[in-house]
Amino acid sequence: MDRIPILKLRDLLLVSIQVDMHDRLAMQLQDELTAKISETGARGVLIDISSLDIVDSFIGRMIANIAAMARVLDAETVVVGMQPAVAITLVELGLNLPGVRTALNVDKGMALLESATPDVEDLPDADAGRTE
Amino acid sequence: MSAATDAVIPRILKTNEAELLDEWLKEQLTAFRPGSKISETELRGQSKEFLNLLQQATQAGHVTDIQAPSFGRVRDMLGDVSRSRGLQGFSPSETATFVLSLKRPLFARIRTELGGDADTLATVTWSATELFDKLGLYTTEVYQKSREEVIKRQQQELLELSTPVVKLWDGILALPMIGTLDSARTQIVMESLLQRIVETGADIAIIDITGVPTVDTLTAQHLLKTVTAARLMGADCIISGIRPQIAQTIVHLGVDLGAVITKATLADAFRRALEMTGQRQRALKPRA
Structure with missing residues (x-):
């Protein structure tokens, strides 16, 4: 059976959906990802859906749900690499994915996550910048 | 109608071909305005071919049924003539005159042929009228269709022309919208914008609606x-070029533009986009 791998990269989790997403797979991903976030204490989750050509309303909602759950577990989620056709479909379905961060590719998603989840060492710098 | 009367028209067409052609041409040339868009030689060629085909088609019987298979070539030829005239800018009546002007010479021939027999004359005249009316209507139909195709093609071209996506700066795209936004156009605009976002890796897209005449709830x-859709692809959007009138309409309609950044002019939007991508200093340096 297909499984979507969840890779740990420093304090981020990387999920790359490379297979056709079906409903049970989405449910499974939801379970495993939430478990993994609480297990590793990850600060950010990056979901790469660049290989996903087709979405339906269920998968669209699952993506939104996974992102919302990750946020509850204090991990910023970025959905990256959405295909134009998928974006148009989601909009037509009325699924705007409110509150989900998006980026064009993994590279930009990483940059976004890094700026959204500052490392502990960076914190004094950020404070110093603010007092100036 | 009997086979005997059915045979009259093809017979006349065959025996009087040359005279019919001459008289018909004269009719056509008087019907057209001077400085006609078609030369006499071309007209003669078309008329001759048509007479020939019509004679063959009517010989197979079913004189008034132009949908019959025997009329296939007549229909094709007539269709070509109508279509080319439609494209050359002929009016519908000028196009239909091609067929209808054959009536007078043909009726004259029928009368000389069947002069004594009033009954047959009436029947044959009637079936000839029916035939030419149908052919005339067919011409107009094809003419109309060819014009509609032209309009459709132009609409398509207009659609493609009026939705350019321009790259303004590294990571900044602009989409100057011109004309009314309907569903079909939105779809094309959306597709081309998203495609360009993928190609250029843009972070910001500026949608400029200076050229959009009115904004209603649907447009909004x-x-x-x-x-x-652009946000789902990871690009932020700025809407610019909002005229005072449009700002009022948007508020009156109760349209919620939500978290979308709006700017009055494209220049303001561009400045903001540069700030957002952290390129402001770099962009303004050469001018300073």
Whole structure:
């Protein structure tokens, strides 16, 4: 059976959906990802859906749900690499994915996550910048 | 109608071909305005071919049924003539005159042929009228269709022409919208914008609506859809070129543009985009 791998990269989790997403797979991903976030204490989750050509309303909602759950577990989620056709479909379905961060590719998603989840060492710098 | 009367028309067409052609041409040339868009030689060629085909078609019987298979070539030829005249800018009546002007010479021939027999004359005249009316209507139909095709093609071209996506700066795209936004256009705009975002890796898209005459709830909804789709691809949108009138309409209609950044002019939007991508200093340096 297909499984979507969840890779740990420093304090981020990387999920790359490379297979056709079906409903049970989405449910499974939801379970495993939430478990993994609480297990590793990850600060950010990056979901790469660049290989996903087709979405339906269920998968669209699952993506939104996974992102919302990750946020509850204090991990910023970025959905990256959405295909134009998928974006148009989601909009037509009325699924705007409110509150989900998006980026064009993994590279930009990483940059976004890094700026959204500052490392502990960076914190004094950020404070110093603010007092100036 | 009997076979005997059915045979009259093809017979006349065959025996009087040359005279019919001459008289018909004269009719056509008087019907057209001077400085006609078609030369006499071309007209003669078309007329001759048509007479020939008509004679063959009517010989197979079913004189008034132009949908019959025997009329296939007549229909094709007539269709070609109508289509080319439609494209050359002939009016519908000028196009239909091609067929209808054959009536007078043909009726004259029928009368000389069947002079004594009033009954047959009436029947044959009637079936000839029916035939030519149908052919005339067919011409007009094809003419109309060819014009509609032209309009459709132009609409398509207009659609493609009026939705350019321009790269303004590294990571900044602009989409100057011109004309009314309907569903079909929104779809094309959305597709081309998203495609360009993928190609250029842009972070910001500026949608400039200076050229959009009116904004109603539907237009606003289309705009928001485009913005949302771009956001799903990881690009932020700025809507610029909002005229005072449009700002008033948007508020009166109760349209919620939500978190979308709006600017009055494209220049303001561009400045903001540069700030957002952290390129402001770099961009303004050469001018300083």
